[in-house]
Amino acid sequence: MPAIRIQHNAVTVVITAPKAFLQCVSHQEHLPAKVKSGGMLYFPFGGFVEREKLNKDAQFVKLLSIDGYSEADDGSGPWKHFPHGIALLGVFREKTYYLVLERGKVVRV
Secondary structure (H helix, E strand, O other): OOEEEEEEOOEEEEEEHHHHHHHHHHOOOEEEEEOOOOOEEEEEEEEEEEHHHOOOOOEEEEEOOEEEEEOOOOOOOOEEEOOOOOOEEEEEEOOEEEEEEEOOEEOEO
16 A cells, blocks of 8 residues: 655654554544535544445545655655645545545545
8 A cells, every 4th residue: 555645733744554543543643634515624544445445425535735645555665746735535434534546546636
């Protein structure tokens, strides 16, 4: 699974799939997401989910503040940078956001 990089309190934080659960439990990282009603909600990052594993009733959101993405499992490497303001497709379930992947790649909204 890939890793993401976010800006959190003026510090760059790398979140990888194996560490996502620990960060979710400790509530250290809350990602902003734009929901269907147009509002913003903040919840922990839970990791990654492949789009084909989602059902029709999945609650999709636009994840914001993710400024980089790496296909390396440990985040070591090479990073693809997203311009400021780019939204990525996420899904909300069990009070946690998951980044949606399609064939192993993030999905821009």
